[in-house]
Amino acid sequence: MSRNTNILVCGIGGQGVMTATEILAEAALALGFDAKKTEVAGMSQRGGVVVSHLRFGSKVLSPQIAPGEADLLVGFEAAETLRWVHMLRPGAPVLTNTSRLSPPVVECGVFDYPDDPVGQLRALGVPLQAFDAAEIAMEFGDIRLGNTVMLGAMSDHLPFPAAVLRDAVAARFAHKKPGLLEMNMRAFDAGRERAAALAGQGCVAA
Amino acid sequence: MGNALSAAVASRLFLSGNDAVAHAVRDAGVRVAAAYPGTPSTEILEVVARFPGLYAEWSPNEKVALEVALGASMMGARAFSAMKHVGLNVASDALMTLTVTGVEGGLVIAVADDVGMSSSQNEQDSRFWGRFAHIPVFEPADSQEAYDMTRAAYGLSEAFKVPVLLRLTTRICHVKGRVELSAPETHEPGGFTKDPRRWVMVPGNAKPRLPLMFEREAALAAEAEASPLNRLEPGADRRIGFVTSGPAYMHVREAFPDAPVLKLGLSYPPPMAKVRELAAQVETLVVVEETEPLLENELRAAGIRCEGKNLLPRLGELAPEVLRRGIARLRGDVVADAPALPAQQVFPRPPTMCVACPHLGIYYTLSQLRNIIISGDIGCYTLGAGHPWNALDTCISMGASMGMALGMDKGRGEADKNKKIVAVIGDSTFMHMGMQGLLDITYNQGNVTILLLDNRAVGMTGGQDNPATGRDIHGIEAPRVDFPRICEALGVKKERIRVVDPYQLPVLFKALREETKIEEPSVIITDRPCVLIDDYKKTPPYAVTEDKCTGCGNCLDVGCPAIHVTRRGKEVKASGKEVDLAFVRIETSVCTGCGLCVQPCAPEAIVHSVPVVPVRFMQRDGGKA
Numbered sequence: 001m002s003r004n005t006n007i008l009v010c011g012i013g014g015q016g017v018m019t020a021t022e023i024l025a026e027a028a029l030a031l032g033f034d035a036k037k038t039e040v041a042g043m044s045q046r047g048g049v050v051v052s053h054l055r056f057g058s059k060v061l062s063p064q065i066a067p068g069e070a071d072l073l074v075g076f077e078a079a080e081t082l083r084w085v086h087m088l089r090p091g092a093p094v095l096t097n098t099s100r101l102s103p104p105v106v107e108c109g110v111f112d113y114p115d116d117p118v119g120q121l122r123a124l125g126v127p128l129q130a131f132d133a134a135e136i137a138m139e140f141g142d143i144r145l146g147n148t149v150m151l152g153a154m155s156d157h158l159p160f161p162a163a164v165l166r167d168a169v170a171a172r173f174a175h176k177k178p179g180l181l182e183m184n185m186r187a188f189d190a191g192r193e194r195a196a197a198l199a200g201q202g203c204v205a206a
Numbered sequence: 207m208g209n210a211l212s213a214a215v216a217s218r219l220f221l222s223g224n225d226a227v228a229h230a231v232r233d234a235g236v237r238v239a240a241a242y243p244g245t246p247s248t249e250i251l252e253v254v255a256r257f258p259g260l261y262a263e264w265s266p267n268e269k270v271a272l273e274v275a276l277g278a279s280m281m282g283a284r285a286f287s288a289m290k291h292v293g294l295n296v297a298s299d300a301l302m303t304l305t306v307t308g309v310e311g312g313l314v315i316a317v318a319d320d321v322g323m324s325s326s327q328n329e330q331d332s333r334f335w336g337r338f339a340h341i342p343v344f345e346p347a348d349s350q351e352a353y354d355m356t357r358a359a360y361g362l363s364e365a366f367k368v369p370v371l372l373r374l375t376t377r378i379c380h381v382k383g384r385v386e387l388s389a390p391e392t393h394e395p396g397g398f399t400k401d402p403r404r405w406v407m408v409p410g411n412a413k414p415r416l417p418l419m420f421e422r423e424a425a426l427a428a429e430a431e432a433s434p435l436n437r438l439e440p441g442a443d444r445r446i447g448f449v450t451s452g453p454a455y456m457h458v459r460e461a462f463p464d465a466p467v468l469k470l471g472l473s474y475p476p477p478m479a480k481v482r483e484l485a486a487q488v489e490t491l492v493v494v495e496e497t498e499p500l501l502e503n504e505l506r507a508a509g510i511r512c513e514g515k516n517l518l519p520r521l522g523e524l525a526p527e528v529l530r531r532g533i534a535r536l537r538g539d540v541v542a543d544a545p546a547l548p549a550q551q552v553f554p555r556p557p558t559m560c561v562a563c564p565h566l567g568i569y570y571t572l573s574q575l576r577n578i579i580i581s582g583d584i585g586c587y588t589l590g591a592g593h594p595w596n597a598l599d600t601c602i603s604m605g606a607s608m609g610m611a612l613g614m615d616k617g618r619g620e621a622d623k624n625k626k627i628v629a630v631i632g633d634s635t636f637m638h639m640g641m642q643g644l645l646d647i648t649y650n651q652g653n654v655t656i657l658l659l660d661n662r663a664v665g666m667t668g669g670q671d672n673p674a675t676g677r678d679i680h681g682i683e684a685p686r687v688d689f690p691r692i693c694e695a696l697g698v699k700k701e702r703i704r705v706v707d708p709y710q711l712p713v714l715f716k717a718l719r720e721e722t723k724i725e726e727p728s729v730i731i732t733d734r735p736c737v738l739i740d741d742y743k744k745t746p747p748y749a750v751t752e753d754k755c756t757g758c759g760n761c762l763d764v765g766c767p768a769i770h771v772t773r774r775g776k777e778v779k780a781s782g783k784e785v786d787l788a789f790v791r792i793e794t795s796v797c798t799g800c801g802l803c804v805q806p807c808a809p810e811a812i813v814h815s816v817p818v819v820p821v822r823f824m825q826r827d828g829g830k831a
Contacts (some may be wrong), residue, residue: 010554025382031219035349038381040324046557046589048664048768061460063348063381063453067528068546083552090545103555107771108594108762109788111553124547186678 004057006065007160009150010084011076020074021052023151024158027168029134031160036063041114047103050085052082074154076133076146078099078117085121094126095154095195097133110122129153129198136190138143145187152191155200162192212679221385224379226349227288227316227386228253230356234312235288235393236260238278238281240271242638243667244290245325246379251288252670255679264672264679267604267638268293268406272300272315279311279369280405282396282470284360284404291330296639298335302409304369305339305747306415308422311395312363314356318374321496322523325666327584330519336371336474338501340423343371343451343474346433349383355471357388358435362472366422368808373473375496377523377534379455379719433470447488447531448503449481449512449672452624454494454524461526462533476507485510490536492517496524533682557633559589562770564661564734564799567708570764570802571715572597578626578722579614581654583640584605585632586665586736592682594765599632607631608643612652626722627653633660633674637687641696647698647727655721656729659708660689663736675739693729709734711805737798747815750791754811761803761812768797 007024011017018039020085025037035056053065075081075096085094102113114120117131132151137145151169155162167187173181221229228250239262241251261278265271271524275285289297293316294787295479301315307335320326336343343596344359346352352374375436403411431434441447443464450458451470458467468484470476484490493502493514502514517532519522534541559565569590572580582588582598582604600610611629618625631640636658647654662676663669671677676686690703702724706717712730723730735741757777760771775787792803794815804812 011559021383025220029384034384034385035220035380038377040322040376043243046560046586047555048557049555055704060383063377063383063456063457064523064525066525079552080555086547086549088547091545102770103553103770104558104762104765104767105554105556105593107769107788107790109757109774109786110593114551117552118549120766123549126547151813185819 004055004060006070006089007052007054007072007074008065008070008084008087009054009074009076010049010051010080011097012080013048013050013137015052015076016144017052017076020147020151021054023168023172024154024165025054025056027158027160027165030168031164033057033106034060036060038063049080049083072154072157074150076150078130079114082114082117084122085124085126088126091127093129093157094121095129095150096159097132097150098123099132099134129195131194131198133191136194137187139190140187142183144181148184149191149194151159152188152193153195155188155192156195164170217383218386220382221349221353222249222382223352224380224382225248225253225344225374225382226352226385226551227374228257228357229387231286231314232257232260232510233387233390234357235284236360237311237393237395238275238410239263240265240274241288242266242271242293243269243506243664243665243670244268244318246320246376247288247290247316247374247511248292248667248670249379250316251679251771254286259504262679264670266673268297269300272297272304275313275315276300276309279309281311281398283311284312284393284786285311286316287313289318290326291317291319291332292326292328294332294335295330296604300707301335301339302367304411305341306407306412306419306482307404307560308367308418309363309369310399311345311393311698314359314372316356316361316371316372316374318376318379318485319497321375321377322677324376329497329709331496331500332371332373333474333500334498336782337500339369339371341369341371341470342366342418342426342430342735343373344471345373345473346471346729347451347453347455347469347493348378348382351386351471352378353385353387361428365424366421368426373452381453384438386543387635388472398784399506405621410767420577423475427477430475431479433528435479436473436477438484439465439467439478439824440711441467444488445537445777446490446492447484448492448493448494449484449505451501452496454767456495457524457526457529458494470501473501478505478510481505481510485512489717492533492536493644494518494524495531498647504586508787517747556590556592558592558767559586559765560737560738561766561796562798562802564708564736565590565659565709565772566764566766566800567587567711567714567802568657568659568732569597570806571718572628574715575626575718577624578628580626580831581607581611581629582630583629583635583637584617584666587630587659590630591620601638604635605631605639605641605643606658608640609646611654611656612643612647613648615652615654616650625632626655626657628718628722629655630657630659632665633662633687633689634672637688641692644693644698644727644729649672653720655729656727657718658689658693658729658731660731661736665738669736669738672715689731693731698727698729702726703731705731706731707734709800709802711802722817729822742798746790747794748801748804748812749794749815750812751784751811752791753777754787754809756809756811757789758788758808759788759790759792760808761805762788763805763806766803769803
């Protein structure tokens, strides 16, 4: 039995972490893989931490990824990526949005937001691709496209062709408003291009 | 990819455990399904309600939900009830006698334990109820089993005329996996049979039924021995054999693929002969169960030597690596931790109230009051205990804010004689279990002010409808509870009941100050909808005029997540005192213009980002006083 692929997607409530992971799971399922996806989502709508575990392969038993066993970490928010970096298998890549979202506990001065979470990630020596997904989403006029941008960015880090994930995104929006489908496809491609450009600069070993 | 493969995949669904149970409820021909929302069980009834052809409802609380299901079962209909672990505490009064009557139509109770406590006030092991009520317990290990076992539970329920407990945990409810559905069945209710000796549980009728209950339990034990749901899986490595159930089974299989395993699906009554069969094959028997050492103690009591909680944690979720470490201890092995990066120190990110949440104004106001004790309850407003408000002093159980406030009033001594006692409770929690507490406050004349936060939703679980929203589970119009009239009927004087807009801080502050001064029961009802539901109407956003912001930080005390600090500084006042400054901006893309932060802003630096006609503070919806 070949080893399962473990992908951890993290962010905060409202960023579309769970939806993105679900689409990723649908891509894996379309290829005939077994898959399990889980998160602790009880308070995710309240701006709390959200972390989705996706495991796929020939047969998945336990749904949770153990610390040190994630093959890819995708972070939708810079400090959240740092929070979960210990989940990575040594040498496995990190893809992170550089946007910072600080919660009220930081704003009211009880805790500090790290000065440079991306720099801290880099200092840990993990293969890293970091870019501002929110900025790309806003270029298309809707911050909610951020998760599709992230899906595009991760599409060349998967053990299957990027087109499979792109098709899964397309399937998700096929029955929605036509403009929405096109917008998501463009956001996906923009995320993918951005990641490819970073890889060209030697940002990550895929 | 091959088309044949895709076609095979297409016949399967990718469902959470909650989804899977809901599909099984439909496919089992259930006629009536009732629940009260509670994490991690909530989605079950949400999904059931989408299926045509069966009756689904949100009940005011879990006890009512179970009684509705029981009534349907008495008619011979298949019935279903879902709840979170603490919900079954509430429903247990019905459960403990319903087990004596037994059921007619199949009755399955899904109870979801929040193992790991992601969204609950305690961690309980609901398997105890199986023992306590002498009813069978099913424990699925994934979504497919959640579907299959729910279907099987209806058969067992009718064969033994017994309610069946379907024990779920967070890692069943909120894990998605592939599920293949089986053929649906239809089930026509057999009709109600008048039979007082069975249904009227006065002592004379109940006593003769108790032996029947124990006979049923013995028969179920034999069933558990024969059931294919309790499966002995052989393994080549016979040093350790595992007895396990629920999601723990998956962890065992992953961590110890070569070990013999007794996998329990129908875990109560436990199949002791099967356990002995496994014990005879292995050097050591280890029970792997989440939370309590329940089965472990039963095996020991039956004279079967086993290990369990001496190796494994009693709290929280298990995982393969947790098992590996525990078993290594048993074997005396030294396991090197997998090489991994150290965990990084990052600030905590607790759940917060939403942008423009009507509770923000309430907690801002409470945080400004001195000499008060705030008896809290369960809902989004429990978050008021956190920063920046720190304005909630207790949280125990649904509706407890009422009785505790009365007890605080009656129990206070010299130390607290000048304290004001305020109870805070939401609309849904009030109807769940708070009304009786208010009745106690009025009946026994407690000096308590109640803040009844009516946001027309069960907010914390995702904005479900309830009798206060005026909509049923399908969103169809339903009679809406009139809170001022209920409070009055429960004995609060009419002049001590006020309805205020929680976005009008001076009004709220004045109402609280006045009502807490008067030494009799009073109720302040706030009447603005949850921002997550359709009733909430956004208004144009605000922005901070940068050169006007003095960095006083008053707006930050509101606690709205749309307000962000741009820079901090220090200022030496004329008195010589140094104060911290925090200059802010408002994230206009998420601000919905509630105007709460505008009110404490001393320099009037917060203005609409685009000029608008201010209507919000004048407008009033509904006809409430």
